[in-house]
Amino acid sequence: MNSQDPQVVSRRPGFLTRDALEKLFIVLSQLGYQILGPVVRDGAIQFDTLSAADQLPRGVSNDQQPGHYRLEQGENQRQFDWNHGPQGLKPVCFSPREVLWAEQSNPPVFNPVPPNIEPTAVVGVRACDLAALAIQDRHFLSGSDPDPHYRQRRESLLLIGVDCARSAATCFCASTGDGPALDGGYDIGMAELDEGFLIWRESDKGRTVIDQLDLLPASDAQLETMLQSTTQASLAQQRNLPDCDELLLLYKRLEHAHWDNVAERCLSCGNCTAVCPTCFCYEASHEMSLDGETAQMVRQWDSCFSATHSSMGQYQVRPTVKQRYRQWLTHKLAGWQSQQGRIGCTGCGRCIAWCPVGIDLTAETVAVLEEGSLDV
Amino acid sequence: MSRQKPKLAVHKFSSCDGCQLALLNLGEPLLQLPTLVDIVHFAEAGPSDPTAKVDISLVEGSISTPEDVQRIQQVRENSEILVTVGACATAGGVQALANFANRNDWMSAVYTDPDQIETLQTSNAIAEYVKVDWELQGCPINSRQVIGLLRDLLSGVRPREELQPVCMECKRKGLICTLVSLGEPCMGPVTRAGCGALCPAAGRGCYGCYGPAEQVNDASLLQRFSQLGLDRQALARRFHFIVNQAPAFKAAGERLKSGSHDRNA
């Protein structure tokens, strides 16, 4: 492996010392971006506004297991040694709760309520979340009527991705083909080394930033470390999903006994869908003032695990937890293939770690596919 | 509902008055309220006409005395729409914890002359005595719920019922799950949303004051919580707490106490 490796050639990285990372922050600010990046808060990695590189976590990694998330403080100086917290880019573009428009009754007027948006650089985005963003883009932006709020937020972003040099126990992006190395969908790419960063531009938007960074040339050894890191992270993954064709067999297992087994454990709490970076379901409802003169149309995240999601009038299409879990899994892993051209899972493992009772979709999928006989 | 300004009454039974405060804490909408309804009875705020005929009655508090039993019948007869608000009215309240014990034993332990006290053996939800048209869960309820309910009733539409669990509010607020990140047991998955995930926002687990969510899977919760060091009896006490008489919480607590976790039993 050397600098002629096709992946290296397509990246053309330069080297940035750890101390010089501050320069990236300065350039981003000078170009008018507010910076969103990882901070440690309440025991998890969360994205928040940053003003300087020294606000980034140092030596922090994560232990993620079914129903379990803990940060660990190590001795090293790495700033991107964690994988992710409960949220990535989803709340950045698809707001958890927002006013879509405002109304007044007399005379009847509908007023847009445009979101307050600034150009935003997001530092530290992972490959699985970029793949998920592409799925959300297809959902919210394709067709003749793109979602205006989503679009404005999405267009304001400059995405600075980083390769994952290690995987959490819940990660399985290698099996969905979405990571751990960055593979498109970002503006600037980074790979973290002990001594600093390899950094490259992926888009023209990214070039403006990179051109101002005075990068040092990357050595062959550094390029090789970069490639080896993601290979090792990939090989270390403990979970995987069957391939897409096999997942379509879920449709033939709708009456499989294992759905009852999951339903015995599932709380129908919706945490899996809320943390899933691809889940896009929402509910929209009127919130009126007490005097009825004004109202707001409020949109907020919904979930196929909530009773309202499948209710039509007063009729609930999926009253049982078994039906809801089955809906979630079959839609995500089979239904999306025809609707979106790929499965709705990018292997981030969040639904496993943040499920209060540690339900593991990779295990449930295999159980439904492997045990018992096919339905007719 | 009549064509003039609808009449509103707020009745109190056995309770702490906290839910009435949700009305008094409405802020600006409190000033709109008298332009929309005639508040004919609301003792805590001033107007007092407990036997008036009204369009909407909001009822706070549980039934715990023979006199309460009489009075709630009268309130029902006088009200076109009767709405119970809060844990006491909808489920007997925290005072219904005494339902699990022998009331006479407690009375003689607490009072020198218990014969002076006229009380029922149990504290009960309003719906056990009269038909209830709508209910707002919560201990206490909050102003947002009250505005939504009154507006919907005034518009003549079916009030919107909160059916999601606290977890959904918790995640929408970007809070970090105490259960997953701290290993602190949280009742959010089995508790109805509405409070805005107040307790997880303060870094502690929910203790279920908004009552049962649409799905209550106590068997699974037990399995998880016991890994975190909370045993069956301790979890039973979390169900038999503020909203202990709500059917789903009551049954879950009883299953846990008796050790039968078969949800279908």
Ligand code: SF4
């Ligand atoms: S289904 Fe689970 S693992 Fe897949 S993208 Fe969603 S949260 Fe991540």
Ligand code: SF4
């Ligand atoms: S799978 Fe887990 S996170 Fe998802 S609804 Fe069920 S219990 Fe909640």
Ligand code: SF4
């Ligand atoms: S902290 Fe509680 S309410 Fe919030 S997601 Fe976790 S279990 Fe649900």
Ligand code: SF4
């Ligand atoms: S989080 Fe739970 S206990 Fe706390 S206020 Fe809300 S419903 Fe009540």
